[in-house]
Amino acid sequence: MNQFVQILTKYWGYGAFRPLQEEIIRSVDQGKDTLGLMPTGGGKSVTYQVYSLSKPGICLVITPLIALMKDQVENLNQRGIKALAIYSGMTAQEIKIAMDHAAWGDYKFLYLSPERIATERFRERINQLDVNLIAVDEAHCISQWGYDFRPSYLRIAELRDLLPDVPVLAVTATATEKVIDDIQDQLKFRKKNVLRTSYYRSNLVYLVRNEEDKINYLVKAVQKAKGTGIVYVKSRKLTREISDLLRENEVSADYYHAGLPSKIRSAKQEAWKSGKNRVIVSTNAFGMGIDKADVRFVIHLEAPDSVEAYFQEAGRAGRDGKPAWSVLLYNNSDKVKLERNVVKVFPEPDVIKRIYEAICNFYQLAVGFGKDQSFEFSMGAFASSFSFQITTVYNSLKILQREGYLELTDELDNPSKVYFQVDRDDLYKFQVANAEFDGFIKLLLRSYTGLFTNYVSIDEELMAKRANVSPDLVYQFLTRLRTQRIIDYIPQKKTPFIIFVKERIDLDRLKISKENYEDRKRDYIRRIDAVVHYASSGHKCRSQLLLQYFGETESVRCGKCDVCMERNELNVSKYEFDTLCEQIKKVLLEPCFYENLLPKIDGKPDNVVKVVRWLLENEKIVYRVDNRMEWRKG
Template identity: 35%
Template sequence: MTTSPEKILEQYWGFTSFRTPQKEIITCVLENRDAIALLPTGGGKSICFQVPALVKEGVCIVISPLIALMQDQVENLKRRDIKAVTIPSGSSQDEIVTLFDKIKFGRVKFLYLSPERLQSSLIQQKLKELNVNLVAIDEAHCISEWGHDFRPSYRNINVLKEILPEVNFIALTATANKKVLADISNNLQLTNHITFKKSFYRENLAYQIFKIEDKLDRLLQIFTKTKVPAIIYVNSRKKTEEIANFLKANQFKSTFYHAGLTVVEKQTAFKDWMTEKKPIIVATNAFGMGIDKPNVGLVIHYNLPTSIENYVQETGRAGRNEKKSFGVLLYNEHDIFLHKKQTENSIPSILEVKEVHKKLYQHFRIANGELLEETFSFNFFEFCKKYNFPVLKTDVILKLLVNYGILELNNSFNKKSTLKVIGTHYTVLNFSRSNTAFKNFINVLLRTYGGLFEDEIKINEFFLAKKASITSTQVIKNLEILEAQNLVEYNQANGNISLNFLLPREDDKTINRFSKEIKQFLFLKKEKAINFINFVTDNTVCRSVQLLAYFDEKATSPCGICDVCIGNKKRDTKNLSSEILALLKEKEQLSSKEISRLLNTFEKDILIHLQTLLSEDKITINNQNKFQLKI
């Protein structure tokens, strides 16, 4: 007797009913029809494929873009006593064969694969031998060049239609408009599918955007008033630590998270935040995928995200328990300038694409009309330096050339060097004392990278050189000497990547064949950046109305809780003047920031009352630029 979806939901997740439109999607999948599910962040996408896969006999293949996300989902399923696996990095052919035997005979229900893994002929052959009950494509917007996170490897997922012609597909995404949904459908060859869309409207989430110079002071104001679990997103690893330390110095329990931390450091930071030992976490966008914490009441963007899609996805991690929550974004004119500059520096022209493409063939001395079917060793940074190409734009151009099947690069493009201290604290300290030339370098090394004595840490020689005021060549030499002294284990990253040319050299002719699509992709990238800046700076239209329009939804009325709606309402008639006077009588002299913090009121509201009290000659400003009672 088949178990019902409701029984599966209660048995493994502890819920007695589905959210809209989860049940409809699950019914569609169980009827062996293809489906596209567009559910905003926190809408319960995973349940839409996990429940029907558990109802049916066989294994569900899940395509997912990030190793960390796959591992997170596998661990979540294992905690619910559901068998799930992924293929570990670096697995040999024999290990892969053994893993597939385990899947076949060990009643494994979920196999998580990256789209790159899927291109392996061994994996494709092994998939044919499995009893596959469903194919789920997570983050399906990556298929589309119109999507905000296009990945060329996602365009090849449709090979599964040939390998598993009888199996139905479900494509899931949290961010897609009509163009992206059409692209997903066409690429995956979904002919008889149903598209399910849940509105992006979040009635409990207040989008609030503030143009402000002193962001740190605003953080203090926010956390003085709001005592809920929070995420603060910043754009650099360094800032995560700096802002967490700033908050700690002001008695707010906080931690930080970024991709450069050790596994133990990440686990500790995550646990401290989840258990609310430290309810505030400051993080880069490496944090958040697969996070299931329903009572996050506040998401703050301290720096500007790159697109509306990223903003909605990250802000959507607040208020999953349906209680009122806040998405706060802080910005100033300098942020807008930097955002525009970064966009400009990362979007090449067709002429620049043609120039990089031509120089690649010249670099390897390939003649016109020639195609050498060999693998070349390619050093990206040396290439940029040789031809004076900007790194950011050249990186984008190489990805474009890969996207359009002109080149093939291996996956170790961003591989970093690693370091671990194997000597004791005493031997390292003793060496530092005996070799004064190394003293500063060792101090900088240990201060820059925490956990070197416990774990193998990824390091950046160029960054170390800058901090130690020496050349990167000297950094490498120093590390090699420390390794020779048995104080460290240093694995220097090979700056080379393997490159294959897939088309014969025809220079401009090659790019001209793809120029229309490339221009479209670059135009879209620029348009997304412009759309986001327009959204941030438009304080005349309700934030929810703007976001819904971007995702092809029409809002019937303003949300009433965003910064624009609140600003359009009549100002609070509460007179703070008497409270300000009483405070100045007690404290004698205070700045506007100090008054706003003590009264738990935003500074802009305080300034209106201060201006009135000054005009009424009840207060004055002293030579320290502070307010005090008029004597």
């Protein structure tokens, strides 16, 4: 058994790697910069975790979502692997302690949000770390052509200059050929090196249902379906409404979105993962880092705004390799909504500038000040103060982020934390001199470990129950101990942060570039068109359409999607259908009459007629004004 398999077995309990995992690990082990493309649920994080555990030193993991970062750190710690995280919203003292641990505490993984790379504190300390690997999770975020581009990811390339001999492993589940090339360029790969598995999922059946009454169809479909499922919707309000409706129809369901408190989200996840609730109705906040292999169906009530997003969410079904279904409910209103969304996603440049000015005024920043400062940001409070629509604020911030003026972090849900600022001897002296605090300090020390070496998450309500006092009294004790500099106490907070990457500038100097507005808008429209094409197409296998989008042009028909099943009813074999289609297409590139077409096709006449009729019904062949037929382009 080689060392990589030994590590996998020791910490994860598996005796063998999934496809491609070991090839990626060995590629990095040979010192090669590597881009690993693996489908959702393919075990991307295991590749950099196993490699780093096989070497002395620490792995830097760059990942965009703080919630996902915290989940991975917790999972590693539960496996007995020392890991920690640094992200916006932590205090200077928290960051200092975390960097001390990373440098001298035998930690194996340091997770970073990308904007931390640019900070002076991190750059000053980076050389104290014995870094064995730079791992870039969700690597498509570094490409301006990726569906979730984050400008702060561009700072990762600066690590190459700070750590010139350290290899880079970038991983992602969804990337087009253009994005694949861009990732490697942006990360300064010394040599192009892509390892990939096909995106084809033989067990996953893709279906599109054109339904005017989507809600009625959804209820009936979920009632009939067996096993666990996810229903994706686009608004938080709808998660609750659909969940309530399913329960009214005797389906055990619950709802989930990013606006719920952390404890409630965790409880809902666990209830669904354990099978207590069969269906979870969620926004796209649900799924990242959720490891549940036996999801039998994923249903999208509305069309997402990119094929990448749909493919990733749909791919959460059937990770155990058993049959599963991914269903998109679609009708003409989806197309209209997607097209209207363009205006929302790209506010007018003057509006974006007004929002920039309002944010600077909100934090009382003078021109020339604010660089590298971060602020808690309540989007609702800000929008209300200045009478902006929340969607307009959010999308304007995204464009300002692309331009490199500021960063908006994802919503942070941090529990309260405590760290003892005095050593045990000084604490004992304080307890003797201040008897009123003695019982509370003992309760704190009995309830939590590690308080002298790190910030530890605490639960005021749990402590109150144990002491049989009110949570308010616990809060008062903690606050008074902080005032006396015995502890550092950081109360629970739930908010995103805004980080000013540059100092405030005058509005006449604020530029919204063509690349980050017109070009991105055109790219966004292209993505919407691709979704509409996928949903409205009735002539090509769903799996083939998806794979073609990601550059796999030689894939075969799945034989199980709604398009393939309709073809199967013709009683024409898959091979014969495809052969006749190719012949008909070649002939009809030059328009001709129906009676002139049939003699030019080599095949059984009855089958030729069936295929031509099917192509007409699905509008791949159309009649011109002069009654000649032609192959429809696009």
